[in-house]
Amino acid sequence: MGTAVFNPREDQLAEHTNGSTKNYLNAGFSAKSWLLTIDHKRIAILYLLSITFFFFIGGIFAVLIRLELLTPQGDLMQAETYNKMFTMHGMVMIFFFLIPSIPAVLGNFLIPLMIGAKDLAFPRLNLLSWYIYFIGGLFTLAAIVFGGVDTGWTFYTPHSSTYSNTNVILAAVGVFVSGFSSILTGLNFLVTIHKMRAPGLTWFRLPLFVWAHYATSIIQVLGTPVVAITIVLVGLERLFHIGIFDPKLGGDPLLFQHLFWFYSHPAVYIMILPAMGVISEIVTCFAKKKIFGYSFIAFSSIAIAVLGFLVWGHHMFTSGQSNYASLVFSFLSFLVAIPSAIKVFNWTATLYKGSVSYQAPMLYAIGFIGLFTIGGLTGIFLGTLAVDVHVHDTYFVVAHFHYIMVGGAIMAYLGGMHFWWPKITGRLYPEGWARFSSLVIFVGFHLTFFPQFIVGYLGMPRRYHVYPDEFQILNVLSTAGATILGIGYLIPLIYFLWSLRYGKKSSTNPWNAKGLEWEQAASPPIKQNFEVTPVVLEDAYEYEPKVWLK
Amino acid sequence: MNKGFQLFPDQASTMAGQVDALYFFLIAVSVFFSVLIFFLIYLFAVRYRRRSEEEVPKEIPGLLKLELVWSIIPLLLTMVAFAWGASLYFDGYNPPDNALEIYVVGKQWMWHIQHPTGQREINELHVPMGQPIKLTMTTEDVIHSFYIPAFRMKKDVVPGRYTTMWFEATKPGQYHLFCAEYCGTKHSEMIGKVVVQEPADYQNWLSGGTANESLEVIGEKKFQQFACHTCHVDKPNARGPSLVGVYGKGVRLRDGRSVIVDEAYIRESILDPNAKIAAGYKPVMPTFKGQVSEVGILQITAYIKSLAQDGSN
Amino acid sequence: MASQPHTLQHHFEDLEQQFESSSLGMWAFLVTEILFFGGLFTGYLVYRTKFPEAFHLGSSLLDVQLGAINTAVLICSSLTMALAVYWAQKGDKNKIVLFLSLTIVLGAAFLGVKAVEYSHKIHHHLLPGDGFTFEGPFADQVRIFLSFYFTMTGMHAFHMVIGIGLMIYLIVRARQGWYSSEYNTPVEMIGLYWHFVDIVWIYLFPLLYLIGRH
């Protein structure tokens, strides 16, 4: 790749970037050219639009939940309605926003660019994945429109399989179908990363974003089918009373929990591993320095993906599962904390003696590290058996996983969107507003969720529609924070849209970042990504020019 | 129940202080690492802020020793948390032998509580201070979870089987009782209170109120009502095995295995009599599924238990 | 190759890369299939450990003879599939069509036998559901066994129906002369899928039909 001076194609790239030639965005304007596209970049845009839609649907539910909890009485809505609200909030946010967010948008757009390929290995499958996701989304929307579901996103039996009289089947079909979208995306990434790398791009030259997505794809491919068949069994139980999950017919309700968490615990890593990949890219770019401990960060992603499958029982410490199983699951849960810690330490060390600039993506990344550190450390509390007995199913858990999944994953998602926005759209977002929104989100987030740790340890159970008076102060703080947070999420939506028309045109490499997508692809990239297949001669993140190139 | 604002919940059981100690240890570890990381990020970000676009920082190669240090130290700390937490967990779920047994049946959306002396309560649990209490729990419908924050104790109540938990209250007063596992529409109204009393007050409470028959007496009536006694008599050649003195003992089964006669076995034998048939008997007992409630089963179980203690009928 | 532009897709460098990608993708897909059936096997294992007698009793309700015949039929279909792939590698269009057709016939025979078995069970009210009746001990546990029987074999049969559909597609394409000794990836991939379905049955047969027979 070499330095900018040595890049023979620079003129060519600048020409593309200045919009004088075709790029993937102006390659066609008909609806068909978008809806039947097999270009990974356009499919990423399709995903971007749909997950943004679902994010705001889920967000509306969140706002209503927080409004209801402003007072201890259930005065805004009925208990049934409230139960549907948190169920739909969880279901939409997890299955239709968080799981596809970074992989299906940024991963889809960037992996081929980062590895110097023309497309993913299976472009048609990629388009199919989006349609499957879309159909799953339609089922879930139908479940909402026809009256909602009240099982919680966890579908615990026998409530979901026998007792609930809401649209469980529709929602289950929605989750089941969208699961296949996730599997196929993961499969596509795995093959692409194995088989489509540019000449010279060895495994240990790959950007860490790609490593993180490789690890994520492992989980998607191995975990998702188990929850798919589990949901099928719940549906069969509901329709035919097959007895497998029905204690009245001899079934054991804990079997459901095992099968469900076998996927749904690793699913948390589907949400956070790509986020970690984004942060690795941003931190190294804005410190202008090669990332510290490359191989440790790369392998810690794989370690998280594999170990993540061995710890699901920590969701079941109070469930009546064997105490011995709890012991083993607790032990393994602590082991999975270590690779996460390694990443945080290495990001921090990357800043040491770097050249740190505070542009918006970096502010989001630093915000991520802060929130993820707190989220990760409170995970230790939950892995500790005796403490978990007290805080399990309380707001402590709610706060913990929001720190990981909202504080962590969404912060990184937004950071990544800012970082690659010039590459995706060819336009720069307004820097001042972006810095401001990162700050608003950071403050709003803490105010929303930190009080929930306290109220959780005080004993307030989750999924409560009414609650004792003494918890009100903390809930009011939380709702106030949610208002700020909500505004914080709206600001980027507005200025991103604004920048599409009024934003400054971006150069090929506005951050002077390393990586094929910055150095060898135009902003926005041409339809086939590169004029010529790139050849890679050096490791990732070589910000310090090597002597022989000077 | 303290209605004021507080940061930490009441400590009202022997377990509460111990869990809190572990909690504070974890807070200390968390604060240390959070502050360390936040401070370093702040320090590096300010000290090494970009001063010109041209500057090119020198690459710092990876350092295995450093990686090992920041892997192993957190690992050791988590192992402390693991051992400490596991030890308390086993204490918390392993009742002492002298525990007083109280039965809990959850139902959408209420807690039904039965004392061995026959008192029944709905959404209230009276317990004496300084006495270990063992709760044996089940539910008529979905999964619930019996949660007393002031005792730092929680256990899911699972349909189709018994789960147990125990505690020893240390401070008189009234404490929240919550259902912690989402159980349907009125999940948040499946709450109640635990009333901890001085032993003398507790005795007063026991003797006061309506004249209750003890659990085993009600159980004996049920035993007659369901005609259990026509087969389960303490005579040779009876159609069913005698239940005198069997509770807590081992029994050989037809297929050569053996089981301990406990609550779970009695429950199973009432609902699914053919599952484990005692050696020397035929599968002739009908199931009582759908005829007897979980509460009724607990009463009959109490009666069978009492037969073990008396040694005579 | 120029006469067959559909064989090399635009984003691959050469056919080798394209074949390796398809093959790896297929294996990754089969891995998800292992875990998909794995959820059912886990449930089966849990309940079999819990209710061994009931599972023996439930198993005795199944027809070993039909099960064994079906196993043989499926093994035959795997052989014909392997031969279809072999002739695809050799590039013999007529033999591909012949062996794929044989595989479809054998697959249909398997499904036919399965339908006979299902209809017997349904006739005797052994289909889990509201009409389920079982005169004998452990009625509930036997129901759970039969639930696993129907779900597992049903899922398996569903995979076979999809496999047959894919083979019909292959036959159409083969007749159009799409497959040659250079390009035969779809035949190989669908072959892998079919063999996988065979393997699932290889486990289902002893686990469902042969327990507690002695």
Place this chain on the structure above:
Amino acid sequence: MARHIVPTRVYYFIFIALLILTGTTVWVAFIDLGVMNNVVALGIATLKAMLVVLYFMHVRYSSKLTWVYLAAGFLFLVILLSFTMSDFLTRHLLAVPQGWSLLQ
């Protein structure tokens, strides 16, 4: 492409072996071997599955990567089975391990 083409006689040989093994597993099922019945049944099934995987599915002649993927699939299946069973098999043991009192 220089891919390995397996001669047809290998397929016929494997086919005969699979049929013989099917016969064997049915025959053994009717002999009382106690727990060994399960072991034998699953052992034969695994042997058959291996024959199909190695020869019909060409894994014997495939790249290391195929082996790794296949092994990962089975490894995670084993994880799912064994960790789930770790709950169901130890639930009825003592609530507390003997002599467990690390920090008392």
